Amino acid sequence: MDIQNSTGISEFHLLGLSENPDLQSILFGLFLSMYLVTVCGNLLIILAVSSDSLLHTPMYFFLSNLSLADIGFISTTVPTMIVNILTHNRVISYVGCMTQMSIFTIFGCMDYMLLTVMAYDRFVAICHPLHYLVIMNPRKCGFLILVSFFFSLLESQVHIFMIFQITNFKDVEIDNFFCDPSELLNLSCSIIFSNNIVKSFLGAIYGFFPISGILFSYYKIVSSILRISSSGGMYKAFSTCGSHLAVVCLFLGTGFWVYLGSTVSHSPRKGAVASVMYTVVTPMLNPFIYSLRNRDIKGALRRLHSRNV
Numbered sequence: 001m002d003i004q005n006s007t008g009i010s011e012f013h014l015l016g017l018s019e020n021p022d023l024q025s026i027l028f029g030l031f032l033s034m035y036l037v038t039v040c041g042n043l044l045i046i047l048a049v050s051s052d053s054l055l056h057t058p059m060y061f062f063l064s065n066l067s068l069a070d071i072g073f074i075s076t077t078v079p080t081m082i083v084n085i086l087t088h089n090r091v092i093s094y095v096g097c098m099t100q101m102s103i104f105t106i107f108g109c110m111d112y113m114l115l116t117v118m119a120y121d122r123f124v125a126i127c128h129p130l131h132y133l134v135i136m137n138p139r140k141c142g143f144l145i146l147v148s149f150f151f152s153l154l155e156s157q158v159h160i161f162m163i164f165q166i167t168n169f170k171d172v173e174i175d176n177f178f179c180d181p182s183e184l185l186n187l188s189c190s191i192i193f194s195n196n197i198v199k200s201f202l203g204a205i206y207g208f209f210p211i212s213g214i215l216f217s218y219y220k221i222v223s224s225i226l227r228i229s230s231s232g233g234m235y236k237a238f239s240t241c242g243s244h245l246a247v248v249c250l251f252l253g254t255g256f257w258v259y260l261g262s263t264v265s266h267s268p269r270k271g272a273v274a275s276v277m278y279t280v281v282t283p284m285l286n287p288f289i290y291s292l293r294n295r296d297i298k299g300a301l302r303r304l305h306s307r308n309v
Contacts, residue, residue: 012097013173014090016081017272028085034284035078041287042067044301052300058121058136060297063290065145066114070283073107076100077178077279084177097179098163102156105181108279109152115248116210117144122241123217127224176272178279214248243289251282 017027049055049064080100084090092100124135159181166188174183221241291297 009094009169009172011091011093011172012179014081014084014092014177014179015173015175016084016090016177017276024085024088028082031078031280032082034280035074035082038074038280038284038287039071041284041291042071045287045290045297048297048300048304051304055296055300058141059118059125061141062114062118062121062145066111066118067286069107069110069114070286073104073111074280074283076104076107081177092179097174097184098160101163101179101181101184102160104178104279105156105159106152109155110148112210112252113148113151114145115244115251116213117148118244119214119217119248120144122244123220126221126241176275178275180275211252218245243294246289247282247286250285251278 018024045067046064049060077100080092121136125132128135163181163184166184169187171187174180174187176183218241291301
């Protein structure tokens with residue numbers, strides 16, 4: 001395909017996960033069910049936290065915001081994919097692609113910023129339990145949410161600015177089911193080395209500091225837990241962090257593998273599969289991970305069900 005000038009491009013073509021026509025009905029059913037489970041599960045978390053006064057604590061406040069971000073995150077990509085399968089049309093306009101990429105980046109960044117904030121919350125709860133309510137007061141919790149949103153919006157604008165600087169695209173086919181920022185950068189005709197430097201820089205700024213915060217928080221948490229004499233108290237402390245740590249590993253591991261891995265070796269099919277893991281599977285598993293291992297959430301859901309019945 002001829003090199004395309006960005007000012008003349010009106011649309012991109014999303015290749016999706018497979019071009020096999022026999023798999024389209026399977027993909028449609030699978031992703032529709034995963035989307036419905038994700039939205040319903042996260043809405044239940046938000047409803048349980050908002051309706052039960054026992055859950056009006058910083059930890060569950062951040063959890064409900066994470067659920068809200070997960071709904072926005074998956075709603076940015078999967079509905080478009082489902083419509084494309086139904087209509088047999090994988091074309092997305094240039095403006096639509098830029099809009100999807102911008103919103104996707106905002107919610108994606110919100111997710112890992114909130115995971116960082118939740119790690120800090122667990123650090124304060126376990127390492128400074130007597131001062132927890134003073135440190136994590138409502139004003140500070142609201143401030144942390146606003147800071148997370150500000151950094152998410154800033155990262156989204158940086159990606160948009162980078163894409164707008166591309167004057168020529170070597171192709172209009174995107175090897176994914178959505179407008180992935182890393183895929184768009186790989187379509188640039190400019191020097192690949194400079195693109196890799198920019199992606200590595202953004203990954204370092206928006207990845208290194210949150211991950212460093214999470215690792216530092218868990219270093220302090222583990223150090224405090226190991227000083228607990230009773231096995232029951234040690235188990236309770238570990239159980240409150242286990243769910244969060246599982247989500248962190250699943251989301252950040254696959255997300256950064258896609259984003260930074262493309263700077264080393266570009267493998268479209270592997271990147272698309274990994275994208276499914278952090279854009280679809282992780283938001284779907286979050287409600288199960290947090291509710292199945294959390295007696296407070298299960299109790300709130302039971303009380304909510306009994307009130308409605």
